[in-house]
Amino acid sequence: TQLLEQSPQFLSIQEGENLTVYCNSSSVFSSLQWYRQEPGEGPVLLVTVVTGGEVKKLKRLTFQFGDARKDSSLHITAAQTGDTGLYLCAGVLTGNQFYFGTGTSLTVIP
């Protein structure tokens, strides 16, 4: 059983479209992180959110942490082909234990 469920699992969109990826759990996390992974490489951190309700922006990417610190979303505005990759959320429990979500594979078509 996965601690964190992500949806959708796969997403294929046209360049310029907007999209939202969701990360849900029944557990409360100390913090939540989003990573992006490209083929043949390990995941790389995009952002860390710590406070319930927190919103962080990274250029065209907007990250939100749920008020109860159990869920998060990633919104991409005007997707570009360079956004293609596997997006992973990771919940951090007390004691510095990192649990990763099931992943969302995004393909942006030119």
Add this chain to the structure above:
Amino acid sequence: DARVTQTPRDKVTEMGQEVTMRCQPILGHNTVFWYRQTMKQGLELLAYFRNRAPLDDSGMPKDRFSAEMPDATLATLKIQPSEPRDSAVYFCASGSGDNNSPLHFGNGTRLTVT
């Protein structure tokens, strides 16, 4: 630019053989994690070390998997005997031990057991 180094990059072996994967964490990091990634299960936590001591290996099949940190610059994950269902990409990651700091991943070892 500090990186986590994993070796080998690729490993193909026959069922029943022993496999050892190695990881050099970033100097100064005190936490090391081993994950296994498959299409079906995603990233599964296998083992977690803090200051070289194993804190959690509940995700690891104990009968065939073992993880150790002989010193602060080396973490190993061993499978003996290997089985086809162990085929996956194995990632090592290190961190500073702070809940708000990121994990730094190596590029993984792609294991194929035939």
